[in-house]
Structures are given as structure tokens and as C-alpha cells.
Amino acid sequence: MATLDSKIPAGPVAEKWTNYKAHQKLVNPANKRRLDVIVVGTGLAGASAAASLGEMGFRVFNFCIQDSPRRAHSIAAQGGINAAKNYQNDGDSVYRLFYDTVKGGDYRAREANVYRLAEVSNSIIDQCVAQGVPFAREYGGMLANRSFGGAQVSRTFYAKGQTGQQLLLGAYSALSCQVNAGTVKLYTRYEMMDLVIVDGRARGIIARNLVTGKLERFAAHAVVIATGGYGNAYFLSTNAMGCNCSAAMQCYRKGAYFANPAYVQIHPTCIPVHGDKQSKLTLMSESLRNDGRIWVPKKKEDALKLQKGEIQGSDIPEEDRDYYLERRYPAFGNLVPRDVASRAAKERCDAGMGVNNTGLAVFLDFSESINRLGIDIVLQRYGNLFDMYEEITDVNPGELAKEINGVKYYHPMMIYPAIHYTMGGIWVDYELQTTVKGLFAIGECNFSDHGANRLGASALMQGLADGYFVLPYTIQNYLADQITVPRFSTELPEFAEAEKNVQDLINRLMNIKGKKSVDSIHKELGHVMWEYVGMGRTEEGLKIGLQKLKEIRKDFENNLFIPGTTEGVNIELEKALRLNDFITMGELIAYDALNRNESCGGHFREEYQTEEGEAKRDDENFFYVACWEYQGSDDKAPVLYKEPLVYEAIKVQTRNYKS
Amino acid sequence: MDKNISFKLRYWRQNGPKDKGHFDEREMKDIPGDTSFLEMLDILNEELVSEGKEPFVFDHDCREGICGMCSLYINGTPHGKTERGATTCQLYMRKFKDGDTITVEPWRSAGFPVIKDCMVDRTAFDKIIQAGGYVTARTGQPQDANAILIPKQDADEAMDCASCIGCGACVAACKNGSAMLFVSSKVSQLALLPQGRPEAARRAKAMVAKMDELGFGNCTNTRACEAVCPKCESIANIARLNREFIAAKLND
Amino acid sequence: MWLCNSSIGRKVVMSVTGLALILFLTFHGSMNLVALFSKEGYNMICEFLGANWYAVAATLALAGLAVLHILYAFWLTLQNYRARGKDRYAVTDTPKKVEWASQNMLALGVVIVLGLALHLFNFWYNMMFAELIHQPMMGGIHAADGYGYIAQTFSNPVYVVLYVIWLLALWFHLTHGFWSAIQTLGWNGKVWFNRWHIISVVYSTVLVLMFLVVVAKFALCGAC
Known part of the structure; x- marks a missing residue:
């Protein structure tokens, strides 16, 4: 086994990063030119890292599967990005952001990493503004903020409902600048197929040109993967269709440990599933919870009528509405963290209070805020989200529905939780290096900063923190002793072997020639994952789930059908290769969920809950990062190693959003 | 239903x-x-x-x-x-x-x-951005974000310009195959913000030159682009690009 | 030179020449109006703009502008045709916002050039050109008797119809061309867009009407 050395620097938590930077090894400019770095992925983390490394003078190769770096799914983040600027004078500080993030993560994150994240958060805002990111401003010309779930301060910076887009375009422009300068070479429509390890270090990748279908070899002194999360293992999620965990699984199969796969975030405000032909779920920004109130009917008979379509939400008067989040969590109300909000919705729907035809939806209502603020202000804040909702569902939440006893009621939105983000990922140390030397993981694809649950507006923060301000420093500590290593030839036997393995896998899948399409098997995988490894997990369910996953793997191996050839564009082959990894990923999630006999954050085991239905953590037995090691075959169960969590600056307590 | x-x-x-x-x-x-x-x-x-x-x-x-x-x-x-x-x-x-x-x-x-089929190659858009669609800002320690005051109106307008998703519908709809709406949206976003001003002239020239080099057509103001833009970008952006470009050329 | 080798530069040439031609039309139209009221007055202007050196120089400059405008139009259209690629859409649905004129500027331009040729043949050839080659009676009426030529030309209904078609094409061409030129020069924005649009429709209408009234008057009641 590899050693799990988290390499956390000594000293008080507030000084660790400063100390680290003061004492780390650096690479001088002349040597940087001789060092190559592969960055896979062009989302917030990948693009910002590639741009920053290029700017420093390294020679960077940057890969993405889409036709342009700007398509990465970071672009879809709506709400905002957190930073401890305290521009609103509401008592914010680096410590408070750090504390909120650790608490929001249900005390399962690595303290030192989170502190560093909070520390660099302010620089991110400065950097983005310098790049020309058009953040929302107040009339005086200063930056505006909004509040977000899990915090009692307004620290979220935003650009309309398109913050992710604007930040990604900022990183993309920095990347484009470097491409123009010749320091970064961009490979679009290329998909990483395998990691190449030479003498125990990551030295390159095999990538498939998605246009020609050819496999190509790329060598470098270090490999950085920034390939996002594994939410699409559930088939239906808010992830983009192309999001996949294949790069992460390739690293996992080559010896990188996978940490906390069970921590999957279920976002509370998505548009409910409408039918079995659906391929993707749409997220409505969490910022809606600032002014929207979540409710279900108090009376069961009202819920039944709603389910039958006999009445509409607006027909139910105020006194018959159960604002269950405000009822259960008076202090945070509708702004409780995502995991809490999602579970509360599931709890109400399980109790039969669901409000659509499937009984799997709750209302998000703007009547009160429209009556209080006026429709203009509400539309100014959420107009584009309302439009988007109407486009999809044909219902306009800003439209007056009816008046009951002088109170105006507007059409409520319907929302339901959906898979959104994955906190788990490749295990990395403080330097963001994995258990494979020279292999780094940044952004959503690593595990480090969000613990068991991520707060809203923190994903953008983490992606950019890793890419702009952490990795470009820490990677030098590794590369400093690589300066004497000459560039690698891709003719090395390790490359040939890796390429052959990929080619064999492709040939094997092409030659199954069964009857089932990739999507049909993926849908089955999704059903099993959602049913048994979803929001509420049980030991029994997980065991059944694992069994079913084995059957799905068998089905995949025997009944898969891929039309066409390996030459040129073959979208079915692309999906099949990804599905192959999703199945492995699904099993990994299930193994971890089964091992973790507690409930925390995004991982909820029904056996472990309080009488009020809140998550019950077990710090005595599970205060660790679960790291899973691949055992050479997808048929073998992975082996668990533990990285104990050490908290120095924060007292571990039970999360409380009630008072 | x-x-x-x-x-x-x-x-x-x-x-x-x-x-x-x-x-x-x-x-x-x-x-x-x-x-x-x-x-x-x-x-x-x-x-x-x-x-x-x-x-x-x-x-x-x-x-x-x-x-x-x-x-x-x-x-x-x-x-x-x-x-x-x-x-x-x-x-x-x-x-x-x-x-x-x-x-x-x-x-x-x-x-x-x-x-293949309906999949097209839009790398030309990337190349245009690479030619100058950015503010050159070194990663590191820029000044505090609030040190640059930007009137809300300008920030909002820059945001509207920045909403462009680079899908290429403007080019697809244009009888001239012109990419002006795409190019002008990026130029406008950065021209409206003080951060973008130092490079504004260089940017307008470089991006237009790249656009021309890649074989996109000449804009004839038919407004088809603006009519089909999924993000409702306005041809006011094109006027602004023209302004920036002409001013830059006249100052050469 | 950026006026040749950049797309915006080429468009600037189109705009500037186009606007200059509109200015010319304004003068020409105002001059024509005189013919409605006074034969002597009109012929005095014709005399003044006869084969004098300044009038010839201005005519040459004007011809230069027109030729530049036309050459650039063909050049731009050829480039734009290439930029669309070799395949055409099977189904097209032009958005409402897109005005018919804006999509057919070259065709309208060709109609205008043909009309111009006719116009030059009817008037310029018999007037300025006749004076230049010192054959003032070439067209049967004295070269300085512009009024007479107007009366003669529009007494023929075929010419009247052709001139009306010509002026209609000019109207379409100008309604788009005017604001488009302003847009290309960058003097436009969200607020001014509608203003320029209205200005250009109103201006083109007034301009074309100035020509049309003269045609109508002479077509309907000759030199009365």
C-alpha cells in the first residue's frame, strides 16, 4: 500500500499555508521551460491551473472532451462564489468562512485544507475582478453580495444567475491568453483513456482523439487531473451529459486512492423528474431559497388532490401550508444546508405530502416575497430563473394565480432533490498530490475541502482556489527535484503497454455485439444507484445494491451493443467507455456507504438518525477519511485505508441549524 | 399535462x-x-x-x-x-x-x-478569443476587488455582453457567415469595464483581424444574429466594436 | 491598408461612400423641386451646373464615390458568399426582425445602377456630356434646358414606370443603407438604435418623395 501522508504543515492552522509557501521548493524560470505538465480538464480548476502554470513558464498540455474549454460544466453553476471579504460588514472573516465550511461539511473535511481555502478566497475575487468578470455591483460601484445556505453572513459574490459561466469565462480567457503566448497547448475533443506510470511516477496519458478515433500518447513530468465529479453514475443528475468519472477511475485503477466516495450531494432545488425519457435534471439556483419559501400542504387530503391534479398549489391558503424548513429549523429556515433541505423534502414526500403526480415534489413559493418586495424587485433578482423554469415546465412563478381573503398567491415552483455534486474524489494530500507520485487532482475530482457536504457557492471557490492559488505553488515542490529529468519519449514500453490495454478494452467492448444500448444499461445503473445508494441508505439496501451492480456489470459485459467502428466519431463507444467506469464507481460508492455506519452530510444511513430524523454522526468510530485502494480487478472488493482527521482549531460538535 | x-x-x-x-x-x-x-x-x-x-x-x-x-x-x-x-x-x-x-x-x-452529421467544428471561436479576448492579468495578488469602482449600470451592461455562450447561432443565421455578434460581445464586455480599457484598442484590432483571417464574412447589419441569439445579445455591441476598431485604426 | 484588408474597414468605405451619395441625393432632390415651381429657376441651376470646371470635377468625384460603392459591394458580397460555405440550408425561416431590404441590398443596388444608367442616358448624356463635346442640341432640346428634358422624358409612360421602380428600389436601399451606415461607423447603441432607424425611414421617404413628386407632376400634367 501507499502511505497516507497528508503532509499537513506544522504550526497553528492560520499560519500553515504561509509557512508552507515560505519554505517550499521552487523551480527557477530557466528550468520551468524544461518541465512539462499535463492538465486534463478545462473547468474552473483545470483552466485556471493550466493558465497559471503556463504563465509561470511551464510547458502545459491541456485537454478537454468538448469542442472548446469554455464548455466545461463549471459553466452551469448559477448562484455564486463565497469569499470572506466582509464587504457587507456583517462580521465575516476567514475564520468564519473556514468554520462554516467545516461545519457545513459535517466535520468530515481536512481542517488545514479548508482553512487554506478560506484564506485564498479573497484573492480569487480580486483575481476575477482584475480579469474583467462582471460581478454584480451596488449603485456606489462596489461589489454586491447575497446570502447562501449554511451561512449567517452575506458573502456570496455573483454575476446574475450565471456566476459559474462568468468565472469560467474568466479562467478561459486567462487560458486563451496563454495559448496565444504559446505556453499552453490545447487539445479539444480529446478524452483521457489511461494514466501512464513510469518508475512509479505519473509520466503521461493515453488520450483518444474523439474526431479521428485514434489513440495518442502524451508525456510530461507531472499529470494534473481536473475532471470533475461522478454524479452521472446515477444517470439522472444535474451534471452535463458529458460529465464522467473515467479519468478519476483510470487513476484509481493505477493506484491512486479514492476517498469518501459515499459523500454525494443531493441538491434540494431541482425541477422534478417528469418521465422515463428524461436524460438530465435541471437545477434551479439555490439562491431562490433566499426569497422563496418551501412548503407542502399540512393536510394529507390536499396533497392527494394535488397529486391527482384536482387543485393547484395556489388554491391552498396560507394557514394550510406547512413551511416545514422554517418549522423545523427556525434559525436558518429555508437557508439550511443542502443535505438538510434535501432530506427534509424527502421526509415530507415519504410521508405522502408530495405535490405532483409522482408525489415526489415540494413547492417553492414566492408569493410572500412578491407581496413584500414587489414583483419588479423579485424579477430583477430571479427573472432569468423564472424564465428558465417557465421554459421547461410552462408555469410562470411570477404570475398571479389567485387571491384568497385579500392575500395574493402566485404560482409556486415545484422542486425536488437531485444528485448534484460529489464531495468524494481522488485522495490528495495537502499539496493536492495523490498517492501516485506526480499525479495531482484538483477541483471537484479531489476529495479534500467539503467533507461530507458542500455549502452553496463553495464549489466555484474550491475550483479556482486549487487552480489559481494552490496547485501552481504546491506542484513546484514536486517538480523542483525533476529539473534534471529530461523530457520523456512516448516510445517507452510503459506507453506502448498502456495504449495496448486501452485498445484491447475498446476492441472487447466493440466485439460484445449484444442487444442493449449504452443508455439503456446506464439507466438501469441509475435506477439501482438512486434506489439503493441514494438519499436514504440502509445496510440491507446497500448489499442488494452491490449485488445488482454486479448483475449490471455482467449485463454490460455480455449484452452491450455499440454500432459503427472505432474510426472517426463514435458517440456510443465514448459513452460505453464512460459507463464502464461508472459501474466501477457505483460499486465504490456502495462499498463506502456500507462501511460508514453513521449518517453525516450527504451520506444518510437510515439506521443512524435521531428521533427527530436528523443525521446521527459517530465521531468515535468514523472520524476519518475513508480511502479505497483498487485491487487489480473490477471484480474484487477495494481495500479500505483510513486517514484519521485531526481538528485543532475547531471543536467538533453536532451540527445545529435550529437555533 | x-x-x-x-x-x-x-x-x-x-x-x-x-x-x-x-x-x-x-x-x-x-x-x-x-x-x-x-x-x-x-x-x-x-x-x-x-x-x-x-x-x-x-x-x-x-x-x-x-x-x-x-x-x-x-x-x-x-x-x-x-x-x-x-x-x-x-x-x-x-x-x-x-x-x-x-x-x-x-x-x-x-x-x-x-x-459528422450535425456536429460542427467551432474551434475558430476559440482562436478569435485567443487572439485577444482577455484582460492580461497575472495570477497572484491584484489590488482589492473594491479598489476598482464600476458603476452598476456599466457592470450590468458588461454582464449582458458577457452572457454570450459562444454557440455560433449568430454565424449560422447570418447570410454573410459573419461572426461579428460573437466578437463584438466579448469586445464590448471588456471595453465597458475599466479593467479592459488598457488593452481595448489592441484587442479590437487583434480579434477582428483573426476573425477575418478565419474566413468569416462581412457584417451587413441584417440583424438576423440578434434575432436568433439565445442570450439576446444586441447589435449595439457590433456598433461598439466598430467604434472601438475605427478609433483604434485612426489612432495608429 | 485597413480600409481594404479588414472587414470593418471595407464596411467603413461602404458607409462613407453611401452617406456621401445620400448627401448628393439630397442636393439633387432639392434642386429638382425647383422644377415644380419655376422653369427659369430650374434651368438657371442647370446652367450653373453645366460644363463648368467645378461641376465636372464634382461629377467626377461623385462618379468615383459611386464606383467605389459598387465595386466594394460586389467585393463584399463575393466574400460573404464564400463565408457561407458550399452548403445551403434546406429550410430557412427569416426572423421577423430581419428586413427584406437588408437581405437584398445587392439586388436593389443593381436595380439602382440600371436606373442610373437610364437616367444618365436621359439627362446627363444630353446635358453635361453634350456640352462637353460641344454639341448642345444633341438630344433635340438645348443642353441647358433641363426643364425641357424633364418634360420630354416623363411624357413617355414607359419611362415613368421605370423611374418609379427605380425610386422604389432606392427607397428600400436607403431605409436599410442609412442606419446601417451609421451602425457601421459605430454611432449607434441600444438607445439610438430606434431613433436612427426612424430617422433613416423618414429621411429616405422624404428624399424619394422629392423625386417622385417631380416625376408625378410631369407625368400627369406635363409642363403645365
């Missing part, structure tokens, strides 16, 4: 940039109205694959109208016709009638060669 509809789908098949290409036709039966256009194409592909045929290839990714990947020319309009700006993925089948014929074509422009 939306009704199910049946219709004839004509979709473009083309095996690579040199292939001549042709339409395939299929009767689509009982498609629910709340299915998105791309989900309808997923259904088509499931059918094709189950018959052992190669699926219809088209670009798509986020399916939330923000990544800009989808690029289908539906019944004569890029992204299909909607009341307000929307991408193909935000087009729902309830917008069509039972018995319709729906024709799906790729973006057709010399700047966007077809890769």
Missing part, C-alpha cells in the same frame, strides 16, 4: 467534412410535449441503435442552455423558434404540432466545417 405528438423528423447525415451529406427521415410517434428537443433526439438514437444503426451525431452537453454546445438548425432557425432566447436544449416538444415535419440541419458556414 402536455399531449403527445407524432411528426416526421428529417435529420442531416454527413460523414465528415468532404462527404456530400443527405437527409434521413423517420416518423416519430407519441412524443410527450414535456420532452425537450434533445431528449426527443435521444429517443431517436435509442431507436436507431436498437435497429443496429449508427446514432445521429450532434453536440450537446449541459442541457441547461449555458454551455453553448448545442447547435441545431431546426425548421430554418438556429436552436429552433422560441418566444424568448433559448438554446436547442431548452426547446420543448410542446412547441410543435401533431403532424409537423421537423427538419434538423447543422450550422452551415465556411467557418464551421461539419465533423
Whole structure:
């Protein structure tokens, strides 16, 4: 086994990063030119890292599967990005952001990493503004903020409902600048197929040109993967269709440990599933919870009528509405963290209070805020989200529905939780290096900063923190002793072997020639994952789930059908290769969920809950990062190693959003 | 509840940039109205694959109208016709009638060669951005974000310009194959912000030069681009680009 | 030179020449109006603009502008045709916002050039050209008797119809061309867009009407 050395620097938590930077090894400019770095992925983390490394003078190769770096799914983040600027004078500080993030993560994150994240958060805002990111401003010309779930301060910076887009375009422009300068070479429509390890270090990748279908070899002194999360293992999620965990699984199969796969975030405000032909779920920004109130009917008979379509939400008067989040969590109300909000919705729907035809939806209502603020202000804040909702569902939440006893009621939105983000990922140390030397993981694809649950507006923060301000420093500590290593030839036997393995896998899948399409098997995988490894997990369910996953793997191996050839564009082959990894990923999630006999954050085991239905953590037995090691075959169960969590600056307590 | 509809789908098949290409036709039966256009194409592909045929290839990714990947020319309009700006993925089948014929074509422009079926190569847009669509700002320790005051109005307008998703509908709709709306949106965003001013002249010149070099046409102000833009970018941006460019050239 | 080798530069040439031609039309139209009221007055202007050196120089400059405008139009159209690629859409649905004129500027331009040729043949050839080659009676009426030529030309209904078609094409061409030129020069924005649009429709209408009244008057009641 590899050693799990988290390499956390000594000293008080507030000084660790400063100390680290003061004492780390650096690479001088002349040597940087001789060092190559592969960055896979062009989302917030990948693009910002590639741009920053290029700017420093390294020679960077940057890969993405889409036709342009700007398509990465970071672009879809709506709400905002957190930073401890305290521009609103509401008592914010680096410590408070750090504390909120650790608490929001249900005390399962690595303290030192989170502190560093909070520390660099302010620089991110400065950097983005310098790049020309058009953040929302107040009339005086200063930056505006909004509040977000899990915090009692307004620290979220935003650009309309398109913050992710604007930040990604900022990183993309920095990347484009470097491409123009010749320091970064961009490979679009290329998909990483395998990691190449030479003498125990990551030295390159095999990538498939998605246009020609050819496999190509790329060598470098270090490999950085920034390939996002594994939410699409559930088939239906808010992830983009192309999001996949294949790069992460390739690293996992080559010896990188996978940490906390069970921590999957279920976002509370998505548009409910409408039918079995659906391929993707749409997220409505969490910022809606600032002014929207979540409710279900108090009376069961009202819920039944709603389910039958006999009445509409607006027909139910105020006194018959159960604002269950405000009822259960008076202090945070509708702004409780995502995991809490999602579970509360599931709890109400399980109790039969669901409000659509499937009984799997709750209302998000703007009547009160429209009556209080006026429709203009509400539309100014959420107009584009309302439009988007109407486009999809044909219902306009800003439209007056009816008046009951002088109170105006507007059409409520319907929302339901959906898979959104994955906190788990490749295990990395403080330097963001994995258990494979020279292999780094940044952004959503690593595990480090969000613990068991991520707060809203923190994903953008983490992606950019890793890419702009952490990795470009820490990677030098590794590369400093690589300066004497000459560039690698891709003719090395390790490359040939890796390429052959990929080619064999492709040939094997092409030659199954069964009857089932990739999507049909993926849908089955999704059903099993959602049913048994979803929001509420049980030991029994997980065991059944694992069994079913084995059957799905068998089905995949025997009944898969891929039309066409390996030459040129073959979208079915692309999906099949990804599905192959999703199945492995699904099993990994299930193994971890089964091992973790507690409930925390995004991982909820029904056996472990309080009488009020809140998550019950077990710090005595599970205060660790679960790291899973691949055992050479997808048929073998992975082996668990533990990285104990050490908290120095924060007292571990039970999360409380009630008072 | 939306009704199910049946219709004839004509979709473009083309095996690579040199292939001549042709339409395939299929009767689509009982498609629910709340299915998105791309989900309808997923259904088509499931059918094709189950018959052992190669699926219809088209670009798509986020399916939330923000990544800009989808690029289908539906019944004569890029992204299909909607009341307000929307991408193909935000087009729902309830917008069509039972018995319709729906024709799906790729973006057709010399700047966007077809890769396969309706998947086109839009790397030209990346190249234009690489030529100058950025503020050169070194990663590190810039001044405090609030040290630059930007009037709300300017920030909001810059944001509107920055909403461009780079899908290429403007080029697809333009009878001149001009990329001016795309280029001008980026130039406008950065020209409106104080951070972008130092490089404004250089940026306008470099991006226009690259756009011309890549074979995009000359804008003749037909406004087709603005009419089909899913993000409702305005040709006021084009006027601003013209202004920036002419001023830059006159100062040379 | 950026006026040749950049797309915006080429468009600037189109705009500047176009606006200059509009200015010329304004003068020409105002001059024509005189013919409605006074034969002597009109012929005095014709005399003044006869084969004098300044009038010839201005005519040459004007011809230069027109030729530049036309050459650039063909050049731009050829480039734009290439930029669309070799394949055409099977189905097209032009958005409502897109005006018919804006999509057919070259065709309208060709009609205008043909009309111009006719016009030059009817008037310029018999007037300025006749004076230049010192054959003032070439067209049967004295070269300085512009009024007479107007009366003669529009007494022929075929010419009247052709001139009306010509002026209609000019109207379409100008309604788009005017604001488009302003847009290309960058003097436009969200607020000014509608203003310029209205200005250009009103201006083109007034301009074309100025010509049309003269045609109408002479077509309907000759030199009365």
C-alpha cells in the first residue's frame, strides 16, 4: 500500500499555508521551460491551473472532451462564489468562512485544507475582478453580495444567475491568453483513456482523439487531473451529459486512492423528474431559497388532490401550508444546508405530502416575497430563473394565480432533490498530490475541502482556489527535484503497454455485439444507484445494491451493443467507455456507504438518525477519511485505508441549524 | 399535462467534412410535449441503435442552455423558434404540432466545417478569443476587488455582453457567415469595464483581424444574429466594436 | 491598408461612400423641386451646373464615390458568399426582425445602377456630356434646358414606370443603407438604435418623395 501522508504543515492552522509557501521548493524560470505538465480538464480548476502554470513558464498540455474549454460544466453553476471579504460588514472573516465550511461539511473535511481555502478566497475575487468578470455591483460601484445556505453572513459574490459561466469565462480567457503566448497547448475533443506510470511516477496519458478515433500518447513530468465529479453514475443528475468519472477511475485503477466516495450531494432545488425519457435534471439556483419559501400542504387530503391534479398549489391558503424548513429549523429556515433541505423534502414526500403526480415534489413559493418586495424587485433578482423554469415546465412563478381573503398567491415552483455534486474524489494530500507520485487532482475530482457536504457557492471557490492559488505553488515542490529529468519519449514500453490495454478494452467492448444500448444499461445503473445508494441508505439496501451492480456489470459485459467502428466519431463507444467506469464507481460508492455506519452530510444511513430524523454522526468510530485502494480487478472488493482527521482549531460538535 | 405528438423528423447525415451529406427521415410517434428537443433526439438514437444503426451525431452537453454546445438548425432557425432566447436544449416538444415535419440541419458556414452529421467544428471561436479576448492579468495578488469602482449600470451592461455562450447561432443565421455578434460581445464586455480599457484598442484590432483571417464574412447589419441569439445579445455591441476598431485604426 | 484588408474597414468605405451619395441625393432632390415651381429657376441651376470646371470635377468625384460603392459591394458580397460555405440550408425561416431590404441590398443596388444608367442616358448624356463635346442640341432640346428634358422624358409612360421602380428600389436601399451606415461607423447603441432607424425611414421617404413628386407632376400634367 501507499502511505497516507497528508503532509499537513506544522504550526497553528492560520499560519500553515504561509509557512508552507515560505519554505517550499521552487523551480527557477530557466528550468520551468524544461518541465512539462499535463492538465486534463478545462473547468474552473483545470483552466485556471493550466493558465497559471503556463504563465509561470511551464510547458502545459491541456485537454478537454468538448469542442472548446469554455464548455466545461463549471459553466452551469448559477448562484455564486463565497469569499470572506466582509464587504457587507456583517462580521465575516476567514475564520468564519473556514468554520462554516467545516461545519457545513459535517466535520468530515481536512481542517488545514479548508482553512487554506478560506484564506485564498479573497484573492480569487480580486483575481476575477482584475480579469474583467462582471460581478454584480451596488449603485456606489462596489461589489454586491447575497446570502447562501449554511451561512449567517452575506458573502456570496455573483454575476446574475450565471456566476459559474462568468468565472469560467474568466479562467478561459486567462487560458486563451496563454495559448496565444504559446505556453499552453490545447487539445479539444480529446478524452483521457489511461494514466501512464513510469518508475512509479505519473509520466503521461493515453488520450483518444474523439474526431479521428485514434489513440495518442502524451508525456510530461507531472499529470494534473481536473475532471470533475461522478454524479452521472446515477444517470439522472444535474451534471452535463458529458460529465464522467473515467479519468478519476483510470487513476484509481493505477493506484491512486479514492476517498469518501459515499459523500454525494443531493441538491434540494431541482425541477422534478417528469418521465422515463428524461436524460438530465435541471437545477434551479439555490439562491431562490433566499426569497422563496418551501412548503407542502399540512393536510394529507390536499396533497392527494394535488397529486391527482384536482387543485393547484395556489388554491391552498396560507394557514394550510406547512413551511416545514422554517418549522423545523427556525434559525436558518429555508437557508439550511443542502443535505438538510434535501432530506427534509424527502421526509415530507415519504410521508405522502408530495405535490405532483409522482408525489415526489415540494413547492417553492414566492408569493410572500412578491407581496413584500414587489414583483419588479423579485424579477430583477430571479427573472432569468423564472424564465428558465417557465421554459421547461410552462408555469410562470411570477404570475398571479389567485387571491384568497385579500392575500395574493402566485404560482409556486415545484422542486425536488437531485444528485448534484460529489464531495468524494481522488485522495490528495495537502499539496493536492495523490498517492501516485506526480499525479495531482484538483477541483471537484479531489476529495479534500467539503467533507461530507458542500455549502452553496463553495464549489466555484474550491475550483479556482486549487487552480489559481494552490496547485501552481504546491506542484513546484514536486517538480523542483525533476529539473534534471529530461523530457520523456512516448516510445517507452510503459506507453506502448498502456495504449495496448486501452485498445484491447475498446476492441472487447466493440466485439460484445449484444442487444442493449449504452443508455439503456446506464439507466438501469441509475435506477439501482438512486434506489439503493441514494438519499436514504440502509445496510440491507446497500448489499442488494452491490449485488445488482454486479448483475449490471455482467449485463454490460455480455449484452452491450455499440454500432459503427472505432474510426472517426463514435458517440456510443465514448459513452460505453464512460459507463464502464461508472459501474466501477457505483460499486465504490456502495462499498463506502456500507462501511460508514453513521449518517453525516450527504451520506444518510437510515439506521443512524435521531428521533427527530436528523443525521446521527459517530465521531468515535468514523472520524476519518475513508480511502479505497483498487485491487487489480473490477471484480474484487477495494481495500479500505483510513486517514484519521485531526481538528485543532475547531471543536467538533453536532451540527445545529435550529437555533 | 402536455399531449403527445407524432411528426416526421428529417435529420442531416454527413460523414465528415468532404462527404456530400443527405437527409434521413423517420416518423416519430407519441412524443410527450414535456420532452425537450434533445431528449426527443435521444429517443431517436435509442431507436436507431436498437435497429443496429449508427446514432445521429450532434453536440450537446449541459442541457441547461449555458454551455453553448448545442447547435441545431431546426425548421430554418438556429436552436429552433422560441418566444424568448433559448438554446436547442431548452426547446420543448410542446412547441410543435401533431403532424409537423421537423427538419434538423447543422450550422452551415465556411467557418464551421461539419465533423459528422450535425456536429460542427467551432474551434475558430476559440482562436478569435485567443487572439485577444482577455484582460492580461497575472495570477497572484491584484489590488482589492473594491479598489476598482464600476458603476452598476456599466457592470450590468458588461454582464449582458458577457452572457454570450459562444454557440455560433449568430454565424449560422447570418447570410454573410459573419461572426461579428460573437466578437463584438466579448469586445464590448471588456471595453465597458475599466479593467479592459488598457488593452481595448489592441484587442479590437487583434480579434477582428483573426476573425477575418478565419474566413468569416462581412457584417451587413441584417440583424438576423440578434434575432436568433439565445442570450439576446444586441447589435449595439457590433456598433461598439466598430467604434472601438475605427478609433483604434485612426489612432495608429 | 485597413480600409481594404479588414472587414470593418471595407464596411467603413461602404458607409462613407453611401452617406456621401445620400448627401448628393439630397442636393439633387432639392434642386429638382425647383422644377415644380419655376422653369427659369430650374434651368438657371442647370446652367450653373453645366460644363463648368467645378461641376465636372464634382461629377467626377461623385462618379468615383459611386464606383467605389459598387465595386466594394460586389467585393463584399463575393466574400460573404464564400463565408457561407458550399452548403445551403434546406429550410430557412427569416426572423421577423430581419428586413427584406437588408437581405437584398445587392439586388436593389443593381436595380439602382440600371436606373442610373437610364437616367444618365436621359439627362446627363444630353446635358453635361453634350456640352462637353460641344454639341448642345444633341438630344433635340438645348443642353441647358433641363426643364425641357424633364418634360420630354416623363411624357413617355414607359419611362415613368421605370423611374418609379427605380425610386422604389432606392427607397428600400436607403431605409436599410442609412442606419446601417451609421451602425457601421459605430454611432449607434441600444438607445439610438430606434431613433436612427426612424430617422433613416423618414429621411429616405422624404428624399424619394422629392423625386417622385417631380416625376408625378410631369407625368400627369406635363409642363403645365
